[in-house]
Amino acid sequence: MMDTRKTVLFHCQHSMGMGHLVRSLTLAKTLAKRFRVVLLNGGELPEGMTFPSELDVIHLPPIGQLIDHSLYSIDTEITLEQAQEIRLHQIMKIFNEIHPDVLFIELFPFGRKKFVNELLPLLEAANALGKNAPITACSLRDILVGNRKDQEQHENRAALLANRYFDAVLSHADPDFAQLEETFQPQIPLKTPVFYTGFVLPKQEIQPVDFSEIKISKTLVVSAGGGRFGYDIFRNAATIAPALGEHFGLKVKIITGPFLPDDEFVALKKQSAEIANLEVIKFVPNLHKELCAARASISQCGYNTTMDLLQSKVPSLVIPFSEGEEDEQLIRAQRLAKLGQLQYLIPQNLTPESLFDAVKNLLNFRPDSTPLNLNGAEKTGEILAQLIGERDAKQTRAAAKKQTYSEWLKPVLDAMNRAPLPVKFFFRDDDAGWRTDRLQALLKLFDRYHLPIDLAVIPTALDASTINFLKAAKATAPQRIGLHQHGYLHQNYQSEGRNCEFGSDRSLDAQFEDISRGKALLEDIFGRNALDAIFTPPWNRCKSDTAKVLQLLNFEALSRDETAEPLHQPGLIELPIRIDWLRKRKGVALTREEFGEYLAAGIRKGKMLGLMFHHAEMDDANLQELDELLHLLAAHSYAKFYPMRELVQIKFEKLHVQNNFAL
Known part of the structure; x- marks a missing residue:
């Protein structure tokens, strides 16, 4: 393939x-x-x-x-x-x-x-x-x-x-x-x-040192990265190994690294043959694993070794490499020592006596729990994906400026051109779990223009292939694609009136049970961090009891149609939909010309415009028309686009400021 x-x-x-x-x-x-x-x-x-x-x-x-x-x-x-x-x-x-x-x-x-x-x-x-x-x-x-x-x-x-x-x-x-x-x-x-990006280090399954059991280990691990310039450290550690064994019961394990010159490695091996508590090996596949099982560590202070030390939380003495013009490791060691993460010895002061004293002090040292961002590898991928997307979107917008738009879009273009302020948009697609083939086609359009879209996911409608597709889509564009809960069964419970899953015919307890089950199901499938704390009720309808349930379950936002009466539930933001792509009037779908006027009127109101889609009901012709609209909006300098989670954050921050001033 x-x-x-x-x-x-x-x-x-x-x-x-x-x-x-x-x-x-x-x-x-x-x-x-x-x-x-x-x-x-x-x-x-x-x-x-x-x-x-x-x-x-x-x-x-x-x-x-x-x-x-x-x-x-x-x-x-x-x-x-x-x-x-x-x-x-x-x-x-x-x-x-x-x-x-x-x-x-x-x-x-x-x-x-x-x-x-x-x-x-x-x-x-x-x-x-x-x-x-x-x-x-x-x-x-x-x-x-x-x-x-x-x-x-x-x-x-x-x-x-x-x-x-x-x-x-x-x-x-x-x-x-x-x-x-x-x-x-x-x-x-x-x-x-x-x-x-944060610091870069491999994901490790080995648990860091447990200080409640640290005295069980008697191994002092000595390393120096690749080892090319580590012989002074190894030689001094080997010299004091007998004393460390006698006074502290320590076994000294020297991991030389693959680049230590052969004659120096041979000399150390010869020394280890004469010292019972000294082991010398050239390479281990996982230094982190060795450190997690160690009583303490001696090493240089290169970037990767330092990451292993921080992640394993082993008591560490570093002797920074500082030959010639090199001062990087010394600066790193000094900063980490100031944070209480490790201890260091200046290489010019390295002698068997100074090293023995430093190890003696090290055995009573515990690194502080100062938090540092260690998620640099994942963040690097996110940044590069963002840069690619911005470049692609810029190219798309440049091409879009040459586009001749269909007649139905001319009122939209005119309204955008006359807008006194940037026009803010968010996009929500409902019923993820149904007709995944149509959802794939919809997401291709949003990917083409590098626009954000939030997917309202029906918890009980997901099969294995849809789950895999949504996970892959989210991983590919984590900043642009949002996932949130869309009801539970997407089933009507109203005996009279318009369809509603969480309406007046259902008790608060029944609503709580369904919404909490759906929430748990989605979290189990996608992981809590992949989901936004937003709830979209099926058919865009619910009652005040639903808002109370959402607050109890730690939802932050509710998204319905703008015609729904606000629920005014404290702590629950509302993000109304103002434009329905498949809008009907008296049961008949708007023509594209009517839709263009409808959207233009929404733009002229100057409010945040939430556009709603139902991918399962959108055929190829419909998607082609949407392609034209997205083309216009993505190219327009007055258009600004937001994922829903960002709008929730903005609204919460505004509330926080208002509350502080109220105090």
Whole structure:
């Protein structure tokens, strides 16, 4: 089957360690839930590491970087220059073949300047596509190196490149912990939008350390990321292992990482053969699991190691890597120590004696529970989807300006053009659960114009295929597609008068039972967080008892027709529908010309316009007419569109302000 998802081309270059690769893989794996992800891996492949099967991985000829920042070809069969030439050819070939929707580049232009020979041609090729260019975004860690000899020149160059080539910078940090401008201060203003995603770390099923049982564990885990520059830590930890065993009963487990030089690994293994409580291994598939089972941890303070420490909540001593111009890890360590998350030892002060004293103090330390946003991978996907949608909508609106509209839309266009203020719209479609084929067709229209729509879902009408469709639609466009409850059975209980599921013929208890059952059913299917606290009664009718039930069940909003008498239930917002796409007059559907006048009259009233659809009753001709309307509205600069949950939030905030002033 052809993959119809949007495509992300992700360039990752790890040079001295493996942290950038680990973070990029976490991001790529999460992005693959929404997009086709093609990952360009430019660094050495760590021993024992596997790549997720859901990714398309292109391994470029690997290039490494020494402590003096000089590059070298890891494949000794080819020179650095040959590796660079092959890489450039491969990168440009894959770019031209896949036509990505997103070009996602790790660290550049804030780092990786030695890879400019392949990245600038790639960026130029993307830029040359004009209106068909991909969204170009930078994947950036929380803290940047700020101690370069040419720091000012470096930062100004980075700002220029970002402003010229990039649509967005995604900083994988909690802004309450670190903001880009704290370690990036160019004289040239950065104009590219910066989005904070939260910290990026893999979803783990291992439970964090339980401090009530922490004394059961006797293992001190010692690690240093990929291990290339961790020998001083390992050597000192091995030296004090006998004393740690004697005084505290600790077993020292050194995980060197795959990049520790072989001679250093051999020396440590030889030492471990002579010390009963010392174990030395090269690699573990899940460091987080090791940390959750540990009494304490010693490590460097790279981004990924730090994420494992924060998530596992193990008492941690970090010895930040700070060779040459590197100050990123020291800054991170100092900030986390200030928050009570860990303790740190400056590497220049590292001796067996200082390390022993630090471990002694560490055994009495418990990390604080300062909350940090650790949902960066999911948020990255949301941001990229939003950027793609905004680009597509802009292109659609540009094309729509050339559109010649049907006669029935001319009153609508005239009313929009004469509107003194922006015209605000929301869209609600009822009866999700019936005729899913027609719902799919309706959602395609809203996706085409990148417009929000809220689906009123009948809890008892959902079969497996509809559930899967709604879950996929929500995951693909979580900000644009809303799901909320639409009655329970969608069944009429009125013995006389108009159809109503929650009318005068039903007791408050009966209404409570049905609505609560429906709510529980939808939450079980979709999860509470996927549902909005909004209720739409079938046939847009209910009584005052229904509002009381909704408040008891923590609903925040009720949506009915504007002709319904307001219920004035405290704490319950009302979002009335003012335009019915299938409106009838004396039982006869309006002609399109009559509907155009009806909608134009609604626009002229200057109120929020809620448009209601019933997809199950909409045939292809009807959808074609709706396509024309959405075309007009999406292209019009006076039109503003809202998901219903956003309107609920706005109304609650206004009530809060009014109540505060009343006090």
